[in-house]
Amino acid sequence: MCADFTEWLYISPQNDNAPPMEVGQIVFIIILALTFGFAFFKYREIINTILLAKKVDLEGPVSSRFKNLFLVAFGQKKMFKNFLPAIFHLFIYVAFLITQIKLIEIIIDGVAGSHRILAEPLGGFYTFVVSFIEILSVLAFVATLVFLYRRNLLTIPRFNKAEMTRWPKLDANIILLAELVLLVGIFSYNGADIVLQQMGVAGYPDTGALVVSSVMGPLLFGGFDQSTLIFIEKAGWWIHILAVFGFIVYLPYSKHLHIFFAFPNTWFAKLRPRGRMENMPEIMNEVKSMMGIGEAEEPAGDMEDIPEFGAKDIFDMDRINLLGAFSCTECGRCTAACPASITGKKLSPRKIVMDIRDRAEEVSAKLKSGDKKYIREDKREEDEKLTPENFDDGRSLFDYISSEELHACTTCNACVEACPILIDPMEPILKMRRYEILTLSSGPSDWMPMFTSLENNASPWQMSDERDKWKEDLD
Numbered sequence: 044m045c046a047d048f049t050e051w052l053y054i055s056p057q058n059d060n061a062p063p064m065e066v067g068q069i070v071f072i073i074i075l076a077l078t079f080g081f082a083f084f085k086y087r088e089i090i091n092t093i094l095l096a097k098k099v100d101l102e103g104p105v106s107s108r109f110k111n112l113f114l115v116a117f118g119q120k121k122m123f124k125n126f127l128p129a130i131f132h133l134f135i136y137v138a139f140l141i142t143q144i145k146l147i148e149i150i151i152d153g154v155a156g157s158h159r160i161l162a163e164p165l166g167g168f169y170t171f172v173v174s175f176i177e178i179l180s181v182l183a184f185v186a187t188l189v190f191l192y193r194r195n196l197l198t199i200p201r202f203n204k205a206e207m208t209r210w211p212k213l214d215a216n217i218i219l220l221a222e223l224v225l226l227v228g229i230f231s232y233n234g235a236d237i238v239l240q241q242m243g244v245a246g247y248p249d250t251g252a253l254v255v256s257s258v259m260g261p262l263l264f265g266g267f268d269q270s271t272l273i274f275i276e277k278a279g280w281w282i283h284i285l286a287v288f289g290f291i292v293y294l295p296y297s298k299h300l301h302i303f304f305a306f307p308n309t310w311f312a313k314l315r316p317r318g319r320m321e322n323m324p325e326i327m328n329e330v331k332s333m334m335g336i337g338e339a340e341e342p343a344g345d346m347e348d349i350p351e352f353g354a355k356d357i358f359d360m361d362r363i364n365l366l367g368a369f370s371c372t373e374c375g376r377c378t379a380a381c382p383a384s385i386t387g388k389k390l391s392p393r394k395i396v397m398d399i400r401d402r403a404e405e406v407s408a409k410l411k412s413g414d415k416k417y418i419r420e421d422k423r424e425e426d427e428k429l430t431p432e433n434f435d436d437g438r439s440l441f442d443y444i445s446s447e448e449l450h451a452c453t454t455c456n457a458c459v460e461a462c463p464i465l466i467d468p469m470e471p472i473l474k475m476r477r478y479e480i481l482t483l484s485s486g487p488s489d490w491m492p493m494f495t496s497l498e499n500n501a502s503p504w505q506m507s508d509e510r511d512k513w514k515e516d517l518d
Contacts, residue, residue, distance in 0.1 A: 047399075053509075065156060067112060067277075068153065068156045068316075069353060070420060071153035071154070072282075074285075074288060075150065075153065075154070075288075078288040078291055078292060078368070079291075081292055082291050082292060082295075085292075085295040086295060086303075088295075088407065088411075089300075089369060090297055091407070092365070092369075092404065092406075092407040093362055093365040093366050093403075094362065095357060095358060095365070095371065095403070095406065095407070095410075095431050096357055096358065096360045096361050096362045096364060096365045097165060097358070097359070097361045097362065098357075098361070098362060099361040099362055099363055100310065102313070102315070103314030103315075104314075105312075107314050108310050108314070109364070111309045111310065111312060111465060112306065112309050112310050113466065114323075114413075115309045115463070115465055116304075116305050116306045116308075116310075116464065117505045118286075118308040119132070119133060119136060119463070121462070121463040121464075121465075122463045124168075124376075125376070128193075131186035131189050131190065132186070134179065134182035134183050134185070134186040135183045135186050135187065135190075136221070137179055138176070138179035138180055138182065138183035139183075139302070141175065141176055141451075142176055142179070142180070142229075143181055143421070144172060144176070145172075145173065145176055145183075146287060148160060148161045148428065149280070150284075150285070151322070151395075151482040158246055158247065159236075159247075159248050159250065160249070161247050162248040162249070162250050163249075165211075167251060169250065169251070170250060170251030170252065170253065171337060173233070173250060173253055174253050174254040174255075175180075177230075177253055177254050177255040177256060177257070178254055178376050180226055180229060180230070180255075181255060183222065183226065183252055184223070184226045187219050187222045187223055187226070188223075190218070190219055191219050191220075192218070192289065194215055194216065195216070196211070196490055199378070200379065201374070201375030201378055201379040202375065203380060204375065204391055204393070205391075205394075205396070205405055206393060206394040206397055207375070208392060209375070210296065211373055211397075214297050214298055214299075215298070215458055215498065217288075217293075217297075217372075218297060219370060220291075221286055221289060221290065221293075224265075224282065224286050225252065225282075225286035225287065225290075227282065228279045228281075228282030228283030228284075229279065229283045230256065230259065230279070231256070231275055231276070231278065231279030231282070232276055232282075232283055233253060233255075233260065233279075234254035234256045234259050234260030234263055234264055234275075234279075235260065235264050235267075235272045235273075235275040235276035235279060236250070236256070236260070236276050237250070237253060237256045237257055237260035237261070238260050238261055238264050238267075238272055239269070239272050239273065241261070241400055242269065244269060244273075249338075272375030279498055296424050297314065298301060298371065298372060298373040299372075300369055300370070301370050301371065301372045301464060304366065304369055304370035305372070305464040306371055307366065307370075307463050308366050308367055308370035308465060308466065309464055311361070312465035312466075312467070313363060313467065317456045317459055317460065318456065320473065321470065323352060323353075323477070325352065325353065326481075344477035351471075351478065351482045352478060352481035352482050353474045353475060353476065353477030353478030353479070353480075353481060353482060354440070354471065354474035354478055354479050355439045355441070355475075355478050355482070356402070356406070356439040356440055356442065356480065357399065357402055358402045358431060358434075359474065359478070360399065360471060360474065364399065364467075364470060364471050364474075365399065365400075365403055365408045365465075366468035367396065367401035367465075367467060367468075368396050368397070368399040368466075369400055369403075370464055370466060371393070371397065371400065371466060372463065372464065372465065373393060373397065374393075374463065375393050376461040376462065377392040377393050377396075377457075377458035377459075377461050377466075377468055377497055378391045378393045378394070378458070378463055380457040380458060380460070380461035380463070381457055382453060382455060382457060383452060383453060383456050388451040389447045389451055390447075390448045390449075390451035390452055391448075391449050392458035392468035392469070392472075393468070394444075394448070395444060395448065395468050395471060395472060396466060396468050396471075398440065398473055399440065399443075401443060402439075402440050402442075402443050404433065405438075406436075409429075409434070409436055410429060410430075410431065410434060413429050414429065414431075414471050415427075415429060416427055416432070417435065417436045418433050419433050419434070419436070420434040420435075422467050431511050440471075440475060441475070441479075444475065446479065446485075446486075446487075448472075449472055449475050449476050450476070450486075450487050450490075451467065452472045452476075454469060454473065456469060480494065492505065
C-alpha cells in the first residue's frame, strides 16, 4: 500500500519510457492553479476595500520612500528597538525570503515533472544555496519554538490585552504551528533525498553535501528501505509545498498579511514630521477669515450643504489609513508605548487599527452582497444598485471605537514612533475626534468651554475683552 501511494505521489524526471504526465504532476498543477486563482481574487478584494477610502496625494521625495522601503521593510530597522525578539524574528524573516529561491525550483519540478532541476546546472552553487537555506531553516525552527513559548507560556502584557483574545491569539498560533509543519516537510524531503543519493537510486541527482541533511538524513532515515525512503522524500515534498500554498490562501484572513503589505505600507507612509498634524483646508480658511490673516478663499460647492469634518466611517479615512489597517502585525508595540494605555486608560492604538480593518471588511462584505437594504433611504429605488456612494448600513466606526478611547489619546506620537512598519494609529483617532466635535458638536464636557471660547473669542480662555486689546496700551 505504501508503495502504491508513493507511486501516486511520485513526480519523476521525464524519460522515454515514462508517461507524458503523471497523476501527481496533474494534481500539483490543479492545486497550483486553484491556489493562485483564489489568491488573486482574495487579494484583489482587499485592494478594492482599501480603495473605498479617499485618495491621497503622495508628498515628499522618492528617495525617502526608497529609504523607508529598504531600511524599515527589508532591513527591519525599527524591530531592533526591542533587540532579542528582533533577532528571532530576523531568523524567520530571512529564512522566508531566501527560501523563495528553493520554492521556485519546487514549483518548476511540480509543473515539469522533474526532480531538483537546478542541481546539475548549478553544481556547487546549488549546494551552497540549499545549505544556506537549511541553516536559516534551523534558526527559524528555533525562533518558532521561542515565539510559541512567548505567546503561550510567558505573561507579556502586550500579548494579553482584551483585543488579543480568541481569534487574534489563535491566528498567531496557527501560523507558528504551520511554520513547524513547513520546516518538518523540507527536512524530511532533503534528508531522505540524501540517503537515496547515497544508495545510487536513479532520478536523484547529486546535490553535494548539504550542511544539515547530510548529517541528519542518514541518522534519521538510514535504516529504511528504498520504497520507504521514496515515500518519505515525496511526502516531505508535498507537505512543504502544501504548507506554502496553505500560507498563500490563509494570509488574507490573518495578521500575517503584513508579510506582503508591509512593503507597500512603508513605501506609501506619509513623510511629514511626527509632530505635524494634518490641517483641514475648510477650518484653516475660517480661521484666516476670523483672524484677518491673508485673503479667505471662497468655499467650494453649495453653501446650503452642511459640511462634514473629520471621519465617521472608512469612506472618510484615506487609503493610507486603510492600507495600514490591513498591514498591521498586531505586535502591540504601539499599545506598549502608549502612555494612556500604560496608565490604565481604555485606549489601545493596536485595537483602533484592528477595528478599522474589521469595519472595512464588514463594509466590503455588505457591498459585495449587493443587498438593497444597505442603500441609503433617500437613494433607495428599485433599479438602483448598491454602491459605495449610496451605502448606509446604519453603522460606522463609532460602533467599534468608543469616545472614551478617542478622548484618552494625548497625541504624543509614541504609537507612531513605535510601529515597526510605519503605521500611524494617531491619525484616524484625530479624524474621528474632529468628526465628533465639529460635525456632531459633541465631546468631553471639560473640552467644550475651550472650543466655545476659541470660536467666540479666538482664545482658549473665556474673556470679555478682545484678545488683542493689550496692544492699545503699548503707546
